Amino acid sequence: MSEDESRYSIQVIERMAKLLDALADQNGAVALKELARTTDLHPSTAHRILNDLAEYRLVERSQPGAYKLGMRMLELGNLVKSRLDVREVALEPMQSLHRHTGQTINLSVRQGDEIIYVERAFSERSGMQVVRAIGGRAPLHLTSTGKLFLAADDGRAVRNYALRTGLAGHTRNSITDVDKLERELASVRARGFARDNEELELGVRCIAAGIRDDTGKLVAGLSISAPGDRLQDDWIEDLTRTAAQISRSLGFRIGV
Template sequence: MAKQNKQPQTLSSVKNASRILKSFSTFEPTKKVSELAESLGLAKSTVSRIMATLASEGFVTKDQETNAYRLGISVLTLGGIVTNDLEIHKEAAPVLSQLVNKTGETAHLAILDDLDTIYIHKEECHHPVRILTHLGRRNPSYCTSSGKVLLAYSEDRTVENVIANGLTAHTKNSITDPDELRQELNTIRNQKYAVSTEELTEGTKSVAAPIRDYTGKVVSAITVVGPIQRMKGYSIPDIAKKVKQAGKEASYRLGYDERYLKNL
C-alpha cells in the first residue's frame, strides 16, 4: 500500500515544481517562498522543500540577503537546447536577419503557448535606441501584433479561452472588449497581418504576419517592432508587405507551398 501512495505524491511534487518555475516572468523575476505559497495556494513548507531541491539542481538561485529566488542557469541551458532544436527557429532565423536589414527595426519570432505569446528568437536592429525585449518572455496574446496573428488563425475555443481569462487593460489602447477582439481577428485574417500600437507597452508599435508549416497550419508569427516615434515615419502598408513576404519565405522554408496545397 505504501508503494501505491508514493506515485501520486511524486507526481504532485513534479507538478508543483513545474507551477513554481512557470510563475517566474520578466515582470516578476524574483520571488520569495511566502509569495509563491500565497499565489499558488501551497503550504510554505511544501514550497520551501521544492525550492531547496530546485536550487540544488541549479534551476533556481537564492539571494542570501533578501531570501528571494530567481531562475538559475539550468533553465537557460534547457531553454537553449529547446530553442536550437526547433525547426521553426532554424529555418526562420536567416529570414529575420534579412527583415531587419530591409526595415531597420528589430524582428522577432513568436509562438503561442497556452494563452500567451513567447519570443523564441530575435534579431536586433542597429539603432542606438531600440525596444528592449527578452527571449522566453510571455506576453498576453490579445495585445501584441504577434499574439493577435496567432489568435486569428487559432481555433475558436482558443480565442474564447483568452477572452474568458479576462482582457486586462495594459495601456489605454489595449483591447478589452470581446467583440472588438473578435472583429480585429477577422480583419487580420482578411489582410494577413496585424498591427499593435501601444497596446501592451507605451511607446511601441509592431507589425506581424503568420508563418505556416508544410500542412498550411500557422505555427508562428514574425514581427517587426520599434519605438512609435520612429515607426510613425514609416508607411505601415509598406512595412506590412515586407513582414508578410518574410512570413511567406519562412513558411516556404518549412515546406509550405500554397500552390500545391490548393490543388489537393
C-alpha cells in the same frame, strides 16, 4: 578524383535530380518515354539512372516501363521535416529584414494563452530598448503575433480565451472588450497581417505576419517592433514576403 571524373559525377547528379523533379510533377506513374522527353535525356540514359535509383528505393517501377517516386523519398522527407527548426530556418531571413528596416525583428510561438519570444534580430540603431528578452512571454490579445493565433481560432475558442484571461490590459490602448477583439481579429483575417498599436507597451507599435508549416498550420509569427512614430506601412510587404519565405522553407505551399 580527376577533373573529368568530377565533371561526370556532377552530370549524373544533375540528371538524377531532373528525373526526380519530373516524377514529382506527376501524381501517378510516368512512362520512361515521357520522362526522357521532359528531361531531354536519351531513353537509355534515363533507363539506366532510374534503375539505379530503384535499387535504393528512391523510385519504384509501378509497371513495366513506368516509374513513380519511391517510399524512400517519403522516409527521407519525414526525416528532414522532423529536424526542421523554425528558429533555425528563420534566423537568416530575420537578420536580412532587420538590415532592411533597421528595426527589431521578433520570432514568436504560441504556448497556451501567451506568445513566447524565441528569437530576435536587433541592434543599437533600432532606436528602441528591447524590454522582453528571448524566452519572455506576453498575452495573445495584446500582441500582433498573438492576434494572428487568435484569428486562426474559431469564435468559441476566442470567447473562451476572453473568459479565461479576462482580457486584462497593459496600456490605455489595450483591447479589453471581447466584441472589440473579435472585430480586430476579423480585420486581421481580411488583411493577412496583424497590428499592435501600443497595446502591450506605450511607445511601441508592431506588425506581424504568420509562418506556416507544410500542413498549413500557423506555427509562428514574425513581427517588426518599432517606436510608435517610426513604424512604416511600407514594411508590411517586406514582412509578409519574409514570413512567406520562411514558410516555404518549412514546406508550406499555397494551394497544396
